[in-house]
Every structure is written in C-alpha cells, then in structure tokens.
Amino acid sequence: MTMSLMQQVITVAMVVLGTMLTRFLPFIVFPANKPTPKYVQYLGKVLPAAVIGLLIIYCFKDVSLLSGSHGIPELIGVAMVVLLHSWKREMLLSIAGGTIIYMILVQVVFK
Amino acid sequence: MKAKNEKWNACRAAFPYTFPILTGFIFLGIAYGIYMHSLGFSAIYPIIMSFTIFAGSMEFIAANLLLAPFNPVNALFLTLMVNARHLFYGISMLDTYKGTGKKKLYLIYGLCDESFSINCAVDIPKNVDRGWFMFFVTFLNHCYWFLGAAIGGICGSLVKFNTEGIEFVMTALFIVIFIEQWRKEKKHHSALAGLGLSAISLIIFGGNHFIIPAMLMILTILTFLKKPLEKAEVTA
Secondary structure (H helix, E strand, O other): OOOOOOHHHHOOOOOOHHHHHHHHHHHOOOOOOOOOOHHHHHHHHHHHHHHHHHHHHHHHOOHHHHHHHOOOHHHHHHHHHHHHHOOOHHHHHHHHHHHHHHHHHHHHHHO | OOHHHHHHHHHHHHHHHHHHHHHHHHHHHHHHHHHHHHOOOOOOOHHHHHHOOHHHHHHHHHHHHHHEEEOOHHHHHHHHOOHHHHHHHHHHHOOOOOOOOOOHHHHHHOOOOOHHHHHHHHOOOOOOOOHHHHHHHHHHHHHHHHHHHHHHHHHHHHHHOOOOOHHHHHHHHHHHHHHHHHOOOOOOOHHHHHHHHHHHHHHHHOOOOOHHHHHHHHHHHHHHHHHHHHHHHHHH
C-alpha cells in the first residue's frame, strides 16, 4: 500500500464529504422553512418515477449486449420479476423468484 | 410508554419492506468485505467505510482510490459524479421528509438508493408514525450494510457459498417498485422518460459516464412537459 494512514483517512473523508454533499445539498438550498419554488415542487412530484427508471438502468450499466451472455440472463430475470409481480403482486415472491432464476442462469446455464 | 410503542410500531411496519434489502445488503456487504480483504485491507476498513460512506457502489470505487496514488481532489470529484443521482432523491424528498424533526438529519444522511426507493413509493399505514417509519427503513438498511461488510471483512475467506448473481435482488426490488408506482400514477410520462432516456444515455455514453447526461436529459424533458402534465393533473 502506497498511502500513509493519514492519506487514507483523508481519502475516505473526501468520499464521505462528496456523498454527503450530494445528499444534503437539495435540503440546504431549499430549506423547509422557506417556500420551495414552484418549479422545484413540480420536479419533486414527477422526479421519483423517472429516478426509479434511472436506477433500473443503472443496475445494467455493466451488462454488454455484444459479448459474454449478451444480457440474456438479465432479460429473463427482468421478465420473471414482471410476470410474477403482474400475476401474484407479492413483492417478496417477485423479488425472490427473479433473483433465484437469475442466479441459476449465471451460475449454471451461462457460465 | 406511548413514545416507545410508537417507535416499536414503526419498526415492525418498516421491517417487511426492508426484507429484500436485508438479503441484498448482507450478501453485497459480505462481497464488499471479501473484496476489501482480497485487496489486502484489514476488516476495520470495510467496517468504518460501510458505516461512514453508506453508498454501496461508491465504496467499491473508494477501495480502488485507496490503492491509487494520493489525490483527494480527484476522490471528491469522482464521488460527486458517481453520486450525483442523490441530488434527484433530495429534490424528490423535500416534501416527504418535512416535519420529521431531528430524525431528518439522519434520513438525509442515509438517503441511499434503497432507502429512497422505499420511502418515496410506500403507502405508510395510517396508524404508523411517518417519521419513525422512514427512520427505521433507513436505519435497518444501514445496519444490514454495516453487518454484511463487517462479516465479509472479518471472515471473508471462509465464505464458500456461491453468491454470484445475488446482486440481482436490488434490480428486482427496483423493478417491483417501478411497477407499483406505475399502477398508482395516471400519467406515465415521467416513468417512461426515466427508463428510456437513461437507456439511451447508457448506450451512447457507456456504463461509467451515463448518469449525468441521463439526469440532464430527464430534467430537460420534464421541464418541457411541465405545462401539459400540470394541466392533466388539474383536470384529472
């Protein structure tokens, strides 16, 4: 390891600071005791739906369609979750079903 | 006594929602601990980092930062880029986290992907205190992650169970939340924009650089849609 302990502490502190900045900034810029601008209120209402979409895509950021298993296990896993959830609407069942299928696919089928 | 009951109630109500995250975080946390172990770090590193940073993907990156030449400015900017999506979480939660008192500081501190996705979408039962419910969602998630990382760091080399693919539990959770939101909303513009524009951005910019362009595209589209969407809400 090339860093000294102090340098490691500073590096971790920078990562903590960066993370906290991104989490606290909106609350600092738009404090609760002052009226939030209409535009930001609007964003607060419509953003969650979009952000969950972004999060789903974020989960696939390392999937390559052109190499490896071509994203087939991911596609089947997603389909499984959607099907199970449309059918039974049991959160834990949909999540467990999709995950188990995906694990079987990446461990056994697409090695 | 009433206050104690209120907390216990909220904790019990919150736990089932965090259950998928319990599975995911314990295994991912262990994976993170093992990863740190394999890079030559002692268990104290994943323990401290999982507790203080509490942002999964960033902690894996932080491990690499610790092995690279010392560059704190680079570490800060990289973190800001990777975690920029938190800005959207904050804006979405401005209203939801209002009136939660001192707990608000912790709610914001622990605003990770998973805490956000539950707290923004869940219908909290009427007889449960909102603030404490969201507090326990955040707190339980924090505990799972911390425990997983500690277990992985301490006995990382002993785990023999093949956990490859377990990370899909998070993907599955987000998909379920997406479907639940979809059923609740009258207009799907925002959900579709989030999914579609992020996918386009991923294809164009690649896995390491797509988040900020995706955020900008989403902001632009939602800004253009402001008038029509608000009109729809008034008439609905």
